[in-house]
Amino acid sequence: MxxxxxxxxxxxxxxxxxxxxxxxxxxxxxxxxxxxxxxxxxxxxxxxxxxxxxxKKQNKTYSVQFKLNVLSFMKRTGFSVTETALEFGLTNPPMITAWKKAFLEEGAESLEKPKGRPPMSDKAKNKNKKTIEDADESYEQKLERENELLRLEVAYLKKLRAFQMNPEDYLEKHKQRYHSNLKKSSD
The missing domain is CATH 1.10.10 (Arc Repressor Mutant, subunit A)
Incomplete structure (x- = not known):
């Protein structure tokens, strides 16, 4: 529309x-x-x-009693939707049609339901803020983890290169470390 x-x-x-x-x-x-x-x-x-x-910039909310009065008036007088809207000072006649449809389909309880999405509670707003903060933290944590993995990869590649260049010296050097670590743990 x-x-x-x-x-x-x-x-x-x-x-x-x-x-x-x-x-x-x-x-x-x-x-x-x-x-x-x-x-x-x-x-x-x-x-x-x-x-x-x-x-109207703001959406006005009407009480259930007001809506029932409007529908009752329309039924009692036989006025059209437009005439009824004018009688009650409403500038949007199709709104009355929607009230009537809701009332006929679901009863008076349906007139209590507010139209549209309910406003966000403070708790939900705070949860959204925390989620954004958590996402930022997890992003930083992801970067730190990626850095650590890259450091490990570089260290591994250095050791591999050293082993490929001179395997005997490399094994001898690391054999000593291995034996010294074993002696410390068995003591």
Missing amino acids: SKYNEKFKFMIVKEYQEGKLGYKLLAKKHDIKSHKQIINWVKNYEKFGMEGLTR
């Missing part, structure tokens, strides 16, 4: 009020998906003025 700015909505409302084109023709002319949007804009403008055309 496209979002239209207030100037555009106001221009459409004024064009409708001039009486040259109806809702459907205006929707076609300005490439608006549904003429019902124009109906909502006109009625909101007539009831609330320019404030009826402005988009």
Whole structure:
């Protein structure tokens, strides 16, 4: 669903009020998906003025009782969704349709459920921070481990080269170390 700015909505409302084109023709002319949007804009403008055309930056939360009152009013009076929205000062009639659908499918409990993803708790935020810190530490640990493995590899290659150049001297040199280590451990 496209979002239209207030100037555009106001221009459409004024064009409708001039009486040259109806809702459907205006929707076609300005490439608006549904003429019902124009109906909502006109009625909101007539009831609330320019404030009826402005988009609310914050999402307002309505109580379950309020939602039930709206649905009850609509059923009792036979008003349309748009008329009911205007009566209760709501500028988004499809919201009432969503409430009605939820109520019919799942009952009043479904009207309690907040829309969207729940806010992140402080505990979850702290956990995310720790995970990032752990990832940094583990990265440092990985680098240290890689350094150690490279040192061991270099030492091994040096010993291998020394052995290949003069195996007898190498074995003699290391034999002495081996025997001295054995004597120390057996004492």
